[in-house]
Amino acid sequence: MWINMGPQHPMTHGLWNLRVKIDGEVILDCDPEMGYLHRGIEKISEDRHYNEVVTLMDRTCYVAGFAWEHLYILASEDALHIVPPERAEYIRVMCEEFQRIGSHLMWYAAFVQDLGLMTPFLYGMRDRDIVLDLFQSYSGARMTYEYMRVGGVRNDMPPGFSAHARRALDWLSDRFVEYDRLCLGSEIFRKRCDGLGVLKASDCVATGVTGPMLRSAGMRRDVRRDRPYSVYPQLDFEVAVADGADVTGRYLVRMEEMRQSIRIIRQILDWLDHHPGPVLADRLPRWLGAPYAPVGKEDYVLKRNYPKGVGLSSIEEPHGEAQAYVVNEGSEHPYRVKFRSPVFANISAARHYLIGYRVADIPPIMGSVDVCVGEVDR
């Protein structure tokens, strides 16, 4: 019998449909259907200035907006041959790592709620609010930041930010102990999650699964380490891996990643304290929209002389490896924008980690994948 779990279902965390073929309680086959949240972001991007696309990137993945902004900005700077100041790069990486903590806390809250635990859900959401407060203190918004620009970032940190951020990090690192006590210390949690949704490393590679799912299978793959971008080569951190390849393994990897993110952010805050400077590159082409002046018909004289190019970037997004491709044909709009979403690959491989388990196991398994439908459908 085929049953539809979705498009409106507490398990899906967004709009998508998981069709499952069952015999009694056992899953025989499954078929994920995406596309309910398609907004045409890649096509709209072709009609916007380079900087205006950033407003769409926050809405691509609404729990990891900074990671997607960084991804797009890296690709367009590659295409436009613009080098940002070093301080801007450090700030961007700090945003991305804070976003990783925020996204993983959001995942933690949603995942434990799938298991029926309400208390850790409240703790996760409460602590994510601290990260959002920090975002609001310098970008001016809690979810739709619109903070990064081609050639830098919008503004520098407000005074006193470093002290606030350090206190927030201290607070957060104490909370992780509490999370582990609540989840790993509970035999009910362990019995529910151990050995569930096993996806072996070979299957991960065959299906293009990346991120914490791949690392929980024991493979030490992380774009930040393998193909370092931005200022990651200067930073000291470990790639978190686990052995189980199951739901508990993904939990452990994400928790360890948050600890590593805190370690990275502490290094960046130290660097930012001692290296003041500009955060936006000067001598940007006017028609980029960087100084927000209108682009008129007369700009073709300047644009004609500007070098064309193709930009490619890949970053370690909280969910996995994301890639962006931007084509600069010498106009104020990107000619083509294309994204690779990690979650799309992760839930497309559902057949490999769902078949053989029971219907009641679907919420914990799909919860451990960390689905964000906004970036799947774009």
Added chain:
Amino acid sequence: MSDPVTATEKSSDNPILWVAKPMVTAARQFAKSLVRPSTVIYPYERLEDPKFRDQVRIESGKPIGVGPIWDNYRGVHALNIATCISCNLCAFSCPDLCIEMVTVPGGDPKHPKKCPQIDYGKCSYCGFCSDACPEGCLTMTTRYELSVTKRSEMVYSPQKMFGIYEQKLPMHPIRVERPANEDQILLEPPLCIGCNACARDCPTQCITMLDIPKPEAKAGEKVPKRIWKEPVVNDSDCVRCGTCINVCPKECLFWGNRK
């Protein structure tokens, strides 16, 4: 190379402890929350209320958890009509096309003063408009309550935004440093007819029409019929809004760099 992560917390063999251990953690948090709640009882308590801020700052054990709302929150706009120069840059920079320039009283009848009118049904609060404003008259405030009963009330007229300005809400202390703009308005002299349109419509009045000598008629050639004047742009006053380029009937003005 770090070792694979393993579970540090081990559960006990005693089934009663399976439930009791997490419950102890939750009970500790519950006891804390009685003294320092993490919640804000909106609308009775508000984060932007200075009294509540002080209270929270003192009592909250959290670093910033329910701390003060920061003053650079991007909320509803405030507009100072008096300093607005009608340069249109906010409307140009809006990605959602929600800004319309409407006439406000105060300009001379021939060239009415135009100020932005914002449709909050479309606005995405990206802040590009307030970043673009050269005079700092369009800013974003910490005001976030927008519920209305009619869709037409979502459109805020310049006068309504001036009302918000007069409330003197905290206003976005972080001003974006605009990169040095080296582009200038340049003129292609043979095309110019000296019509004065650019100088007339310039919002900062940085264009002056200077007399140029009328050339002598050569044999077999006609002197073109035109006004013998040419625009000269004062670069230090120019806000690069592009109005002059758009109104030029002969398309003789363009962006360029003399260096």
